[in-house]
Amino acid sequence: MTILFRLAILSLVLWCQRAEAGEVALTFDDLPIYGPSRPIADSAALTRQLLAGLKRHRFPATGFVNEIQLAGAERPVRTALLIRWLDAGMDLGNHGYSHLSLTNTPVRAYIADAARGETVTRALLTKRRRSEHWYRYPFLETGPTLAIRRTFETWLAGHGYAVAPVTMENADWEFADAYDEALARKDQAAAAKVRQAYIAYTAAIVPWYRRSSVVLFGREIRFVFLLHASRLNADSVDALASILDHQHLRAVTLTRAMADPAYRLKDDYAGPNGDEWLTRWAGKLHKTLPYGDLPTIPADIIAAEARTDAGSR
Ligand SMILES: [Zn+2]
Numbered sequence: 001m002t003i004l005f006r007l008a009i010l011s012l013v014l015w016c017q018r019a020e021a022g023e024v025a026l027t028f029d030d031l032p033i034y035g036p037s038r039p040i041a042d043s044a045a046l047t048r049q050l051l052a053g054l055k056r057h058r059f060p061a062t063g064f065v066n067e068i069q070l071a072g073a074e075r076p077v078r079t080a081l082l083i084r085w086l087d088a089g090m091d092l093g094n095h096g097y098s099h100l101s102l103t104n105t106p107v108r109a110y111i112a113d114a115a116r117g118e119t120v121t122r123a124l125l126t127k128r129r130r131s132e133h134w135y136r137y138p139f140l141e142t143g144p145t146l147a148i149r150r151t152f153e154t155w156l157a158g159h160g161y162a163v164a165p166v167t168m169e170n171a172d173w174e175f176a177d178a179y180d181e182a183l184a185r186k187d188q189a190a191a192a193k194v195r196q197a198y199i200a201y202t203a204a205i206v207p208w209y210r211r212s213s214v215v216l217f218g219r220e221i222r223f224v225f226l227l228h229a230s231r232l233n234a235d236s237v238d239a240l241a242s243i244l245d246h247q248h249l250r251a252v253t254l255t256r257a258m259a260d261p262a263y264r265l266k267d268d269y270a271g272p273n274g275d276e277w278l279t280r281w282a283g284k285l286h287k288t289l290p291y292g293d294l295p296t297i298p299a300d301i302i303a304a305e306a307r308t309d310a311g312s313r
Helices: 003-020 040-056 075-087 107-116 119-127 146-158 172-184 188-217 237-246 254-258 277-285 299-308
Strands: 022-031 061-065 091-094 223-228 249-252
Touching: 022 075, 022 254, 040 075, 040 237, 061 075, 075 091, 075 119, 091 119, 107 146, 172 188, 172 223, 172 299, 188 237, 188 277, 188 299, 223 254, 237 249
Parallel strands: 022 061, 022 223, 022 249, 061 091
Antiparallel strands: none
């Protein structure tokens, strides 16, 4: 076999693998920073590290902002963290001003909070001749009744927003709370253990979502992956990238993922739960997700997260 022929075969194999790759949009909630409040220098370093990691792997991403984090004397420097996301080529969306639960908040107050949550972000995007398009429900809680949900989503549509659903998640906030707690105690060994558990759990849950998608749709949809702008994720970008690579998942923009026809399937869920959309669609389609082999979060992570009582995600 000539070298040229071998090269041709190799490129064909690589091309086929590429063509078969699934797609996933990465989204990061609770910008500028998830977790306990930190000195601005730490927040800036965390943001720089997370964005450098995403750029290193050429991952597009969408960040969802809680503008309450910008309040106070450090407003300009905290706003500068959002500007870094835009400078890195990422998109930004609205996650409510103060991360309210629509299950527990009257809808008028919830709408006012969402409107307040776009003040800075929308201005930053407008300055770049872009518009703010995506809204991510805090806690993924979409309203206790259909009437409340419709009231809010009518407001969203009237303000140029579309809902950013979630079709893949890895409970990263629970691991992030345990990680931050270990780092606060300066217990590097415990932090490393949490990070290891996080990577192992992610490596197990990503294929579970792929299987679940096949149960519902007979194929793998373009996923929307919920993550948070945490210290844990800033420290884990390379490991996350290798999991996506191993799973033949290519990172794409949220806009591209949302063009998958699966997202035209409305979910009519009304209730207190903040489920991701595969669970919602399973109810609508009368199908059962493969819960029997759903990976479990280690008990010590849940216990550590409960101790922090961070309560935000
Ligand atoms: Zn959140």
